[in-house]
Amino acid sequence: MCCFRIIQLNAKKSSPFIIPALVGAFILAGSLIVFFQLSSYQAQIIESNKDDYTKVIENTISRREGRVQTISSGIIGLYGSSERVSSAEFDRFAQTILGSNSEILNLFVLDGSTIVESYPIKEYVGHDFDFLFPDYPTVVAGQKAMTAEFAINETASLVIAVPFGYFIPEGTILSEQYKLVLLSPIDDNEVLYSVAKSGGASGSVVELLQKEKDNAITVEYKTNLFGHKLKKYYDLRYVLWDASFEAQSYEHTIILVAGVVLSFVIPVLLVRTNLLRARLQEKSEALERANEELKKVEKSKDEFVTMIVHDLKNPLLPIKAYSEILLSQKLGQLNEEQAKRLHSISTSAITLQKMIQDLLDANKLELGKLRLDIQEGNLSELVRRTMSELEPEFRKKGVAVSLELQDVSCRFDSMRMGQVFQNILLNALDFVPDKTGKIHISLKSEGGNAVITIADNGIGIPKDKIDGLFAKFYQVSTDKNRRYGGSGLGLSVCKGIVEGHGGMIRAESDGEGKGTTMHIMIPLAGKSA
Ligand SMILES: Nc1ncnc2c1ncn2[C@@H]1O[C@H](COP(=O)(O)OP(=O)(O)OP(=O)(O)O)[C@@H](O)[C@H]1O
Numbered sequence: 001m002c003c004f005r006i007i008q009l010n011a012k013k014s015s016p017f018i019i020p021a022l023v024g025a026f027i028l029a030g031s032l033i034v035f036f037q038l039s040s041y042q043a044q045i046i047e048s049n050k051d052d053y054t055k056v057i058e059n060t061i062s063r064r065e066g067r068v069q070t071i072s073s074g075i076i077g078l079y080g081s082s083e084r085v086s087s088a089e090f091d092r093f094a095q096t097i098l099g100s101n102s103e104i105l106n107l108f109v110l111d112g113s114t115i116v117e118s119y120p121i122k123e124y125v126g127h128d129f130d131f132l133f134p135d136y137p138t139v140v141a142g143q144k145a146m147t148a149e150f151a152i153n154e155t156a157s158l159v160i161a162v163p164f165g166y167f168i169p170e171g172t173i174l175s176e177q178y179k180l181v182l183l184s185p186i187d188d189n190e191v192l193y194s195v196a197k198s199g200g201a202s203g204s205v206v207e208l209l210q211k212e213k214d215n216a217i218t219v220e221y222k223t224n225l226f227g228h229k230l231k232k233y234y235d236l237r238y239v240l241w242d243a244s245f246e247a248q249s250y251e252h253t254i255i256l257v258a259g260v261v262l263s264f265v266i267p268v269l270l271v272r273t274n275l276l277r278a279r280l281q282e283k284s285e286a287l288e289r290a291n292e293e294l295k296k297v298e299k300s301k302d303e304f305v306t307m308i309v310h311d312l313k314n315p316l317l318p319i320k321a322y323s324e325i326l327l328s329q330k331l332g333q334l335n336e337e338q339a340k341r342l343h344s345i346s347t348s349a350i351t352l353q354k355m356i357q358d359l360l361d362a363n364k365l366e367l368g369k370l371r372l373d374i375q376e377g378n379l380s381e382l383v384r385r386t387m388s389e390l391e392p393e394f395r396k397k398g399v400a401v402s403l404e405l406q407d408v409s410c411r412f413d414s415m416r417m418g419q420v421f422q423n424i425l426l427n428a429l430d431f432v433p434d435k436t437g438k439i440h441i442s443l444k445s446e447g448g449n450a451v452i453t454i455a456d457n458g459i460g461i462p463k464d465k466i467d468g469l470f471a472k473f474y475q476v477s478t479d480k481n482r483r484y485g486g487s488g489l490g491l492s493v494c495k496g497i498v499e500g501h502g503g504m505i506r507a508e509s510d511g512e513g514k515g516t517t518m519h520i521m522i523p524l525a526g527k528s529a
């Protein structure tokens with residue numbers, strides 16, 4: 001337990017930068033390792049490729065079994081991104097080919113159509129250089145020659161020219177009756193070279209087979225020469241020297257760049273998150289503390305209010321009782337002036353008592369301590385009783401009250417619901433005009449509820465004020481406000497009581513000067529659980 005606390009304290013104090021810095025360092029180290037690994041792997045591949053290709057060239061160029069193979073080994077080229085081939089490499093390549101293939105007449109590099117390097121004689125070439133295996137032999141040094149062109153880059157290419165006679169041995173096939181097709185080993189067997197001079201009476205190619213395997217094409221053709229079938233095999237070997245020895249993939253560079261970027265970005269994001277989390281933590285702790293404080297203050301305030309309000313009630317009792325006794329004149333005759341003053345004392349004491357009672361009730365409601373004593377009873381009777389208690393007040397003001405009461409029995413707290421009706425009726429009385437004031441009370445049972453409406457023709461309530469009516473201490477402030485003030489607690493207490501019955505209360509008014517109707521609804525069967 002003790003250890004756990006120490007660890008917690010340490011964790012709390014640890015800087016928000018340490019872990020992000022470590023993460024950043026790991027990412028950076030990881031990407032560096034990957035970068036160097038991949039780079040060295042690529043370098044190894046390049047080296048081994050260079051070795052392999054060099055060996056292949058050197059071996060392939062050695063002649064075997066006659067001319068055709070020799071010539072075919074001339075189909076060796078630099079292709080691809082040879083801009084990376086150094087001139088030393090190219091020289092070595094050219095010399096290797098020329099040195100070991102005496103039949104090769106020419107080896108030169110084209111830049112567009114210009115010869116930029118030539119081995120050995122430029123003027124031997126008798127045709128333009130738009131040939132990539134032309135459909136007729138090129139004439140080089142007065143001889144028909146086969147040429148193979150290999151792109152070095154976009155503008156430059158390497159051309160290897162070989163006397164055609166070596167390829168199609170003169171005398172073996174008469175020049176007018178041969179057909180030879182060379183298919184590209186690399187481009188999906190695209191026809192690279194095709195020579196056909198058919199139509200002569202003496203013969204034509206009757207069969208041509210071509211197989212490709214292990215860097216070699218075997219061409220087998222049969223021709224019909226002067227009625228004799230002739231079978232000939234060509235074994236065309238080729239080696240493609242891919243000179244693009246430099247690393248072509250950039251993955252390792254991308255990984256390094258991404259690693260460097262992420263090693264900064266991720267720690268920054270982590271630090272930001274950590275700082276935000278710490279600030280949030282601090283704030284929520286402060287809020288929690290403030291909340292605790294508030295709860296304490298609230299509790300002591302509630303206790304204080306309850307105590308004060310309760311203590312205020314007590315001194316009122318003798319004031320009210322003695323002023324009533326004095327007013328009854330049992331203790332002696334009062335003159336008119338004395339009686340008037342005593343009456344004023346008595347009324348004020350009653351008002352004060354009501355205010356204190358409302359304050360107490362509102363406080364109880366807030367604390368959830370208002371208990372209702374709900375019993376089966378007759379609601380219409382309660383309305384009638386309340387009305388008759390207030391009747392003198394109504395008569396005094398000359399207000400006409402009409403009742404439309406159905407006999408409704410339901411479950412309610414008689415004292416509290418009486419308080420609700422009294423509050424609402426006194427409000428109505430306060431806001432209707434003298435002499436012409438009218439109040440209509442109706443009660444009916446509807447849809448399992450007792451529905452009470454108390455409508456008056458008083459000053460009404462502006463539409464935008466209706467919603468706030470049931471809030472504590474809320475009073476609509478208009479010039480036409482009532483004469484006797486009030487504390488603004490009555491309706492909030494009514495709402496608490498009605499809702500405590502599982503019912504609802506709402507006010508309705510068409511606006512100022514258009515009267516007010518209060519609607520109360522409580523379930524007949526009492527509050528459902
Ligand atoms: N019948 C009504 N006609 C017009 N305005 C009303 C009516 N009933 C209530 N109001 C308005 O609603 C306000 C709140 O009423 P509520 O009964 O809560 O407080 P109060 O009557 O001002 O004071 P209290 O009832 O605590 O003595 C009133 O001040 C008044 O502005």
Ligand SMILES: [Mg+2]
Nearest residue numbers: 423427490491
């Ligand atoms: Mg009131």
